[in-house]
Amino acid sequence: MNFIPTWLRRLASPQHFFGDIKLWIAWLYVLGTIGFLVGSVWGLAFVPPERYQGDSFRILFVHAPIAHLVQVIYISIAIAGVVHLVWKLKMADIYMSAAAPIGCWLTVLALVSGMIWGAPTWGTAWVWDARTVSTLILFFLFFGLIVLRRVIPNPTRAAAALSILAIVGTINIFIIKFSVVWFKTLHQPASIELFGDIAIAPVFLAPLFINIASTYVLAAGFILANMRYLVAVRNVSMTWNQEWVQGRKQ
Amino acid sequence: MRYWALYRRELLIEFRSGVESLIPIIFFLLVVGTFVFTLRSFTAGDNRVIVSVIWITTLFTSLLSLDKLFKRDHADGTLAVAVLHSDAITATVVTKLVAHWSVTGIPITVLGPAVGLLAGMHIDHASMLGFTLLIGTPTITMLGALVTALLVGLGRGGELLTVLVLPLYIPILLFGISVCHLHIDSASYTSELFWCFALLTGSTTAIPLALGPILKLSQDS
Amino acid sequence: MMELLTMDGHGIYVWSAYILTITVLLGLGSYPFIRLARFKQRHQEDNEPK
Amino acid sequence: MSSTHLTISDLRCQPGSQELFDGLSISVSGGETIELRGPNGCGKSTLLRIMAGLQQPDSGDVTRYVEPLGYLGHKFGLASILTVQENLRWTSTLNGAKFDTARAQDLLETFELRTATNKLIQELSTGQKRRCSFVCLLIGEYKLWLMDEPFSSLDNQGEELVRELIQEHCGKGGSAVIASHSTSPLAHAALVELGIN
Numbered sequence: 001m002n003f004i005p006t007w008l009r010r011l012a013s014p015q016h017f018f019g020d021i022k023l024w025i026a027w028l029y030v031l032g033t034i035g036f037l038v039g040s041v042w043g044l045a046f047v048p049p050e051r052y053q054g055d056s057f058r059i060l061f062v063h064a065p066i067a068h069l070v071q072v073i074y075i076s077i078a079i080a081g082v083v084h085l086v087w088k089l090k091m092a093d094i095y096m097s098a099a100a101p102i103g104c105w106l107t108v109l110a111l112v113s114g115m116i117w118g119a120p121t122w123g124t125a126w127v128w129d130a131r132t133v134s135t136l137i138l139f140f141l142f143f144g145l146i147v148l149r150r151v152i153p154n155p156t157r158a159a160a161a162l163s164i165l166a167i168v169g170t171i172n173i174f175i176i177k178f179s180v181v182w183f184k185t186l187h188q189p190a191s192i193e194l195f196g197d198i199a200i201a202p203v204f205l206a207p208l209f210i211n212i213a214s215t216y217v218l219a220a221g222f223i224l225a226n227m228r229y230l231v232a233v234r235n236v237s238m239t240w241n242q243e244w245v246q247g248r249k250q
Numbered sequence: 251m252r253y254w255a256l257y258r259r260e261l262l263i264e265f266r267s268g269v270e271s272l273i274p275i276i277f278f279l280l281v282v283g284t285f286v287f288t289l290r291s292f293t294a295g296d297n298r299v300i301v302s303v304i305w306i307t308t309l310f311t312s313l314l315s316l317d318k319l320f321k322r323d324h325a326d327g328t329l330a331v332a333v334l335h336s337d338a339i340t341a342t343v344v345t346k347l348v349a350h351w352s353v354t355g356i357p358i359t360v361l362g363p364a365v366g367l368l369a370g371m372h373i374d375h376a377s378m379l380g381f382t383l384l385i386g387t388p389t390i391t392m393l394g395a396l397v398t399a400l401l402v403g404l405g406r407g408g409e410l411l412t413v414l415v416l417p418l419y420i421p422i423l424l425f426g427i428s429v430c431h432l433h434i435d436s437a438s439y440t441s442e443l444f445w446c447f448a449l450l451t452g453s454t455t456a457i458p459l460a461l462g463p464i465l466k467l468s469q470d471s
Numbered sequence: 472m473m474e475l476l477t478m479d480g481h482g483i484y485v486w487s488a489y490i491l492t493i494t495v496l497l498g499l500g501s502y503p504f505i506r507l508a509r510f511k512q513r514h515q516e517d518n519e520p521k
Numbered sequence: 522m523s524s525t526h527l528t529i530s531d532l533r534c535q536p537g538s539q540e541l542f543d544g545l546s547i548s549v550s551g552g553e554t555i556e557l558r559g560p561n562g563c564g565k566s567t568l569l570r571i572m573a574g575l576q577q578p579d580s581g582d583v584t585r586y587v588e589p590l591g592y593l594g595h596k597f598g599l600a601s602i603l604t605v606q607e608n609l610r611w612t613s614t615l616n617g618a619k620f621d622t623a624r625a626q627d628l629l630e631t632f633e634l635r636t637a638t639n640k641l642i643q644e645l646s647t648g649q650k651r652r653c654s655f656v657c658l659l660i661g662e663y664k665l666w667l668m669d670e671p672f673s674s675l676d677n678q679g680e681e682l683v684r685e686l687i688q689e690h691c692g693k694g695g696s697a698v699i700a701s702h703s704t705s706p707l708a709h710a711a712l713v714e715l716g717i718n
Contacts (some may be wrong), residue, residue: 469576
């Protein structure tokens with residue numbers, strides 16, 4: 001596999017990952033935080049109120065990126081699952097374990113911030129439509145991954161089980177998403193469609209995109225930080241790890 | 251020949267366990283009965299409630315019966331023997347699933363509409379309910395078996411299975427119920443029915459092939 | 472300034488959503504480091520008696 | 522005659538913190554009997570399970586040249602609410618062979634299970650179940666036998682019978698890997714000591 005650059009191949013080894021990734025995490029945290037602050041302040045204070053929703057639409061600048069992000073995280077876990085099943089890559093397994101709890105919490109956040117947005121906008125905090133339902137199911141699926149990880153003592157078996165559940169769950173989520181067509185709902189149709197017409201006024205787009213990008217960056221940082229922890233835990237007996245614990249190495 | 255012999259073995263085990271294998275069906279009748287009785291002011295004029303009740307009870311019934319799908323074979327070591335015969339593992343798995351469906355899916359497909367009729371459903375609506383259950387129950391068995399296989403030998407019971415399986419049942423549940431509801435409303439239900447068939451074919455082709463390797467891995471504990 | 476806080480009566484929703492989001496993000500961001508520090512401390516303690 | 526049945530090379534297995542074996546290589550050929558010896562917890566059962574493919578090693582390769590393998594573990598591999606005959610029939614079904622009633626009767630006779638043919642497995646004693654699982658092994662026509670404590674719960678006569686059978690099996694070009702506590706090793710068996718590290 002010569003097309004993979006050396007620095008990336010280095011990351012497949014736990015020892016190098018543990019050392020190298022520290023700088024990455026720092027950068028991702030800094031960039032993500034700055035981006036998120038800029039996007040949020042912009043959305044809060046420097047954008048005019050929306051015609052129909054008034055000021056509560058400003059919640060969308062934090063709700064929509066997260067709601068979008070959690071789906072991407074789930075799909076990425078499924079992709080890591082495929083990678084794990086095909087190439088038996090240990091890092092893919094660690095990725096799955098690291099991303100699941102973060103995805104789970106962010107899904108809760110997306111649901112709650114969605115409810116806070118829905119209360120003044122729809123007049124009701126919860127609506128049974130395809131998107132709220134699919135996010136709710138996503139939460140259960142994330143929860144399932146975490147539980148499955150905990151109950152299977154054998155790591156090889158746990159990783160395989162996680163991969164399979166993530167893959168089946170992704171198919172599941174896609175089907176539920178498609179079913180949006182048959183549900184007549186209050187939810188506004190997906191606002192930004194890839195390669196489609198953009199139904200949002202351009203003035204709102206800048207802060208929204210900044211926040212989408214920065215939540216991606218932040219989530220990447222969180223997941224990598226979690227992976228770093230898991231790498232340390234799973235390699236307790238290794239010399240490099242012992243040295244790090246003893247404080248002989250940073 | 252091999253399939254038939256393996257299928258006979260599974261059925262034999264089911265029949266030998268006697269009354270025990272009837273528990274899920276009794277559970278189904280009990281729950282549907284309780285619902286229809288307590289909700290009779292809602293179900294009286296509206297077949298849609300009965301449809302939903304029967305479909306959801308079908309899911310719970312499957313959870314109850316799936317728990318023991320591989321448990322007995324794992325406990326007595328026959329699952330390990332079956333797994334070692336890797337050229338026969340797909341046959342073993344398929345016959346096991348078909349047998350499981352024969353003793354839970356088929357009775358529910360028959361009893362569901364029958365109970366619906368007793369609860370006051372129109373005959374047309376009841377037969378449509380039976381038809382969606384006929385498509386839906388194999389899908390339910392497949393998805394449930396997949397997750398059950400992941401949990402073989404962990405000594406954990408139904409509550410874990412519930413949390414993991416129910417989210418995966420949502421699509422077939424939604425489409426199955428949608429078909430019935432649209433039919434009751436005299437609306438077009440072709441696309442929902444198409445999805446039901448898609449889920450049926452998808453799960454019945456992919457899952458039996460995946461189960462062999464999963465069961466092999468499940469021996470590792 | 473007051474206008475930014477109240478937002479026509481929607482302020483309570485907007486601000487609670489933002490505060491909640493930031494809290495969760497802070498928690499998720501710091502937890503891996505807290506866990507790692509705890510892990511390191513625990514193993515230092517394990518190794519000391521030897 | 523001396524075809525290779527199974528090879529393992531550079532096997533490493535470390536379940537939990539304790540290392541069972543590292544860099545273990547064994548080759549099993551036709552006609553060979555290998556006896557694994559060592560104290561409790563040294564990994565005899567684990568090694569057999571890895572050989573069978575029921576467990577994955579941490580690293581190293583296992584190559585099986587004959588399949589399916591006959592594996593006899595701590596569990597008997599017999600469905601408890603089926604009869605002896607039905608279990609035997611199932612074994613030959615899995616192998617894709619036609620069930621040979623006469624041969625089954627012969628084997629049951631050898632193992633003194635003739636009268637139990639139509640009894641349910643759960644009605645048998647532990648020793649009888651063990652005997653029945655040997656009959657399954659023979660009905661299955663496996664080339665390589667992996668046996669975990671095959672003599673446990675057998676009487677002296679049964680143990681003698683099994684020893685003879687293993688010898689006969691390996692004489693006909695079959696092979697066997699046996700984990701055992703028995704004080705007297707099998708005749709002609711190559712010993713592999715585990716648990717030295």
